[in-house]
Amino acid sequence: MQASDRPTGYINELTFTDRFHRELSPAWLNYVAMLNGIPSRDFRQPFTYLDLGCGFAQSTIVNAAAFPNAEFHACDFNPAHIEAAREHAARMGVGNVVFHATRFDELLEQDLPAFDFILMHGIYSWVDAAVRDTLQRIVARHLRDGGLVYLSYNCLPGWSVEAPLRKLMLEISQATPGDMVARVQGALRTTRHIGNPSFRYFRDNPVAVEAVEAFSKDPVNYLAHEFFNGTWKVHYSVDVADDMANAGLRYVGSATLADNHPMLVMDRQAVESIAALPNQRLRHLAEDFAVNRRFRRDVFMRGTRSESGRAPGDAVRILDDAVIGQVPGHDRLGSRVTIPRGALSFHPDFIDDLRALLAQGPLRIGDLIARLGPSSHNPMEIRQNLLFLVASGALMPFALTGGEGRAA
Ligand SMILES: C[S@@+](CC[C@H](N)C(=O)[O-])C[C@H]1O[C@@H](n2cnc3c(N)ncnc32)[C@H](O)[C@@H]1O
Known part of the structure; x- marks a missing residue:
């Protein structure tokens, strides 16, 4: 049997649902990196983006429209998905997506650019070991140094009953x-x-x-x-991190934004028990047990883009560069927001001031602090409030894409 004849076990007779996933935005992934000490990408410069197993590619097409100076690639072996995606992009006048109606093992061998972002949403738990190996090789071969990988999957222990x-x-x-x-x-x-x-x-x-x-x-x-795929596997997060380490990547953080803030997802006792564990690998695994996690949206990075912690204040300077805002038409910014552990309340005056500032458009966290801060608040508290509002979904990460503060 030739490689191209090998059945993958994945069902092909039905198309998938056509959905937008906000976590696949380059601005969102850049924010995850910044939360975890990696300086912002400059979105005024062109970049490259690959969506593996894109389905109808709705997220990729929307992101391509938002970042017209970037080059997007989207791959799926179901021809009905790619045909519909091509038509969708043409209807929207989006010309910066290259579609690949092909299998991952065929894509691996193609002449592709080095990618700044590689995404696999809803793939890793639904393909067999050989395909997962191919995905690792695509990442190892085609991700640029400093590039980010987004990888979502079903995980244990949350799936242990079902x-x-x-x-x-x-x-x-x-x-x-x-x-x-x-x-x-x-x-x-x-x-x-x-x-x-x-x-x-x-x-x-x-x-x-x-x-x-x-x-x-x-x-x-x-x-x-x-x-109902023949292939379906739930993973432990540390094993997925090992797979990515084999491809030369390290774990950065989670695109489920609240998961980057332990206090929002588990109680103090759990935070302290995890902190007392002897190494980072165990702490990573134990978090999944603390919240009985069943789905992860992991972000990994290759290589050497500079990190915080090298000089005092680096992490704060990086965070203050993050651009956040409200989604137009979705006024979710109230004084009480929902987080995984319940709800958080903010002072109504703070929310009113914030809403007024963001009505003009997204702003850097540093600029928001400077404009909200002069009165009684302290900058650390404001920064944390802003990060928690983003984690709750009341505010969103944005990217400055051009002159005059144009944001995506
Ligand atoms: C669960 S769907 C996820 C689709 C999309 N990422 C989303 O989340 O909306 C998995 C997708 O991967 C594609 N796929 C599965 N195995 C593949 C392979 N070996 N090569 C290329 N595409 C594959 C399927 O056709 C399907 O569209």
């Missing part, structure tokens, strides 16, 4: 006659039926019963790609 449920549904679907839609629907029907309390697994794990009910409300094509 992983057996997926196995049961998959096996039932394989014994169900009909096309993919019929098999998925049949598997759900049967699983709901047998998910009654007489099965000890369901009795002992009420979460699994709730999960089956929730799946029943999802679109069939989403479920098919999510659970």
Whole structure:
């Protein structure tokens, strides 16, 4: 069998859902890097971006429109995805995306530019070991020094209850006659039926019963790609970090922004227990247990872009360069915001002043502090409040892309 004939196990007979993912924005990933001590990229300079397994590429097309001086590449082996994505980009007048209707192992061999960003959203848990190996080789070969990789995946321990449920549904679907839609629907029907309390697994794990009910409300094509691939694997974060280390990368932070602020996701006792563990690898793994995490959006970096901690105040200077703002038309900036552990409240005067400043457009954190600070507040407190507002989703990371503070 030739390499190009090798079945990948991934389903191809149904298209995926067409969704926008804000975490795939270069501005968002740059912000993750800055939160973790890496100086900002200069978005006035051209850059390159590769979306692996792009589906309908909605996120890539929107980002390409926002960064017209950058070169975007989007790859997917489902021709229906790429055909629709090409049409979408043409309709939007977006000309800076190169589409590759090809498999990852074929892409690996192509003559590609060095990339500043490589993204894999919803890929790593849904392909087999050989494909994951190919993805590592693409990253090793095609990511530029200082470039960022975004890699999302299902992780343990959060999936430990439901992983057996997926196995049961998959096996039932394989014994169900009909096309993919019929098999998925049949598997759900049967699983709901047998998910009654007489099965000890369901009795002992009420979460699994709730999960089956929730799946029943999802679109069939989403479920098919999510659970009914022959290949599906939940990972431990440290093993994924090892995979990326093999490709020459190190972990930077999380594109689930709140996860970069332990106090927003776990209680003080958990923070202290984790801090007392003997090494960074263990602390990384233990965080997933502290929050029973089931999905990660990891950001990795190759190489030598300078880091903070080299001189006192570097980390703060880097953070003050981050550009944040409100999404026009989405006024979510209230004095109370939701975070994973509950809610945070801010002084209404602070929020009013902030809202007035950001009504003009996104601003650097340093400039916001200077303009909010003169009265009674202290800069450290304001900076932390701003970071927490971004982590909650009330504010967003932006990038300055040109003269006169044009932002994306
Ligand atoms: C779960 S979907 C995620 C799509 C998109 N990234 C998103 O999150 O909306 C996985 C995508 O990877 C593509 N894919 C899977 N295996 C592939 C391979 N070996 N080569 C190229 N594309 C692949 C599928 O066609 C599918 O569009």
